[in-house]
Amino acid sequence: MAEAFLQISEPGASPTKRACQTRAIGIDLGTTNSLVAIVDGGRPVCLRDDRDQAILPSVVHYAADGTIVVGAEAHDRLAVEFPRSTIASVKRFMGRGPGDAEATRKLTPYQFAPPAGDGGNVVRFDVGAGRAVTPMEVSAEILKALKARAEAELGAPLDGAVITVPAYFDDGQRQATRDAGRLAGLEVLRLINEPTAAAIAYGLDKQAEGTFAVFDLGGGTFDISILKLEDGVFEVKATGGDSALGGDDFDRAIAGALLEKWNLTDVAAGDARLVRRVLDAARAIKEKLTVEAAATIEIVLPDGNRTAQLTRTEMELLIEPVLMRCTAPVRRALKDAAIDLARNPQAGSEPPAMGSVERSPPAPDANSAALSGVILVGGATRMPLVRQFVEKLFGRPPLGDIDPDEVVALGAAVQADVLAGGTGQGDMLLLDVVPLSLGLETMGGVVEKIIHRNTTVPCGATQTFTTFADKQTGFDLKVVQGERELADQCRSLAQFTLKGIPPMAAGMARLEVTFMVDADGILRVSAREETTGQEAKIEVKPSYGLTDEEVERMLLDSFAHAEEDVQIRLLTEQQVEADRIAAAARTAMADSPELLTPEDRTAIDAALTALATARGGKDHHAIRAAVEALDQASKEFAARRMNVAFDRGLRGKDVAAVEAKADETAPKRDLASRAGGHSGHSH
Amino acid sequence: MICWSCEKEGGKGPFCAACKAILPPDTGPLGAGPGPQGSAPGTDRFAVLGLPRKFEVDLAAAEAAYKDLSRQLHPDRFAKADPRARKAALARTVEINDAWRTVKDPVRRAEYLLELAGYALGGGEKSAEMSKTRKVSAPPTFLVEILELRDELAAAQKAGDAVKVAFMTEDVRGRAAEAMKTIGTSIDGATPESFDVAARALMSLRYYQRFLDEVSAHEERALSGGDRG
16 A cells, blocks of 8 residues: 555654644535635634635536536526526525515525425425425535535545534524535534634634624625633624625615616516626626726626616615614624623724613613624625724724635634544633524414523523413414514424323413523424323424425435445545545655665656546546556555664664663553554555 | 443532543433422532522622533533433533523522522513412502603603603612612521512512613614614
């Protein structure tokens, strides 16, 4: 085996180009773009594709022949050509039902499949050729692409992944993200909140301590989190947001105005290609106006070209109403976290943007804290208007030294490394919260909150309910999430029925319901009847999600393509192996030219050339054969190198120390195993 | 408790006395989250954090204890461990999070102490009500006063009289602070009389709190209306 080269690299040096303690990855599964990062040599880094791009556009194209294209090609070319079968911004649809206006009634180029028998409560995109896919399956394709990138980089199967979600994602949206991870064949170690991930990356990088606000305005979601950073503990004090508010909405506002100007609003309703083009143009204008004061863009439309011309001021008027929707969540989060902006030492003499009532003497239990800084995350925060808005809202300019695109993936990688057993971050600990209150619908449609928003996870609570009718033998319970008082104004998460209660007078049967929220922020509900001690069976059906059976079936379906996948996987593995071995051989030749005979050099060079040719092909057997040929050609050189290294190792030891320990068994065993290791690898 | 890992007696602590494996708590749902009635003696929410069962708390020390326990017991520490260890870590962390949530907030802390002393306070855990014997009720004069305050507030809000709303809010905050002070000075007396004083103060505090909640709710409605302030 050519492994011999790897075995004698210097102590502490890594045989691969990566110095990773674990093979756990962090994934930022974004609305517009997705990224994957790992911790390498104690620092998180984003992994890049062969075009040196860290960003993978979150766009998936389903071709008529069944192939699936993910990323830049799907975004740049296919989305315009095949708007219906190329899904962008799929994150907006995660955990949503087909009747969900937020997801399906907005300006969109997609066609939705009619609800099917099972899984009928999940949105499905009709991508043509009789194929309908759920948002989880689409997201899984993005995750698979990132997983493949990481595997190629690390050259081995992964230890698991941390996937980020908007802090304001509800339970259904979290379940959907977890399911997407399973469908992609990832071991999802944890879901963590995007602003929390950003705070981890920022806090560790800058060694920051204090209370920070993370303002995260992405493509489709808005989050605000207030965190306290102290002694390696990242404690979320409060979080808020809007899981359907982001840069996409700016695009839509601009596109809507353009369509109106051209009298095309009605035409667009039935023309997916037109919608896609105008949305793309709107995005291009928005990006241009981030740096310039005016922009002109030509749009090719079926009835002739149009010129879209907009100044920054005009655009800002269009998007300001959307941006204003960030105000209430920010104020609520500041209040929940007991942040007093007036106490902000850096704030100027200008009074903060708070009502006078807010500044009246603090409540008896107020334990208010000052804010140390505002961290911006998400591509939309590059816009000057957004920065001005944040500055006005918080009474201070945001911190400027953070890459708003990469910071979430970097933080996720750190947490993945910690979870997989990496020790680089010492005692780092993350304490996150439930973003939205969880409760049950009771009589009259009123919500009884069982777990309140901003409670630290994991958490649990038990509440007892009684029957309201005589001889009632069952309970129908509806689990809801949200802050409103009435159940139909909150998100319905699940319905379940508890049966088999013996008939009793009203109020006598006592139902004990337990809510448990785990560290992913995912809820589990159980219930039992107290007086009889009877554990009645409960079925929890997610209102907008996949059941375990549905996930299993989708996984089975994906095995239909398994043969093809295996071939690709074998090829990738052999390519990775080829790169690793070739690099090791080159390093060894450069390190020890004195041990290399001219014949060796010729033979190894020839084998390397043959390997490079095989590596470029699609036959994994050929690559394997070329690796073995290189192995054969370098056999003697490797053996010489090993002998020298072995001698040097022995000479390096202090003779007296070796003798002193000669009687102890441990060093002997150690030496023996080391020698065994060597002989085992030298053919 | 018999340890799931080494099958020896592991003791009551979070880690097995014999093999150091993490053990679940022995009370509550999933073995977690002890309510006052379900918990074994000595394992109340104060004890979980190693604190005496008292209203007066050194919050800095309590927070340090909470974070120290979190570092040892959090599910993140057991992400790749045996499923039984993961479950135990989850249950332990639910327990300490619940304990810290109760202890850090003076109102919740007072409520919990009074519940442990046998008071039915309502609003808290409903299952507790049946077993509670002691009750305190608000004097009618107090209730009338509160009703008048609420009416006055509603009128001021309707009229958009921000100065009056601010003035009233400040007044009620003062009363709430007074009630909190009363709770603080009486509850650790731990006699039936001192508990009664504390329970009455807590009850009035709740009415004041509801008044203040109404003020915030009104502000929030104004906020959501798109007012940029």
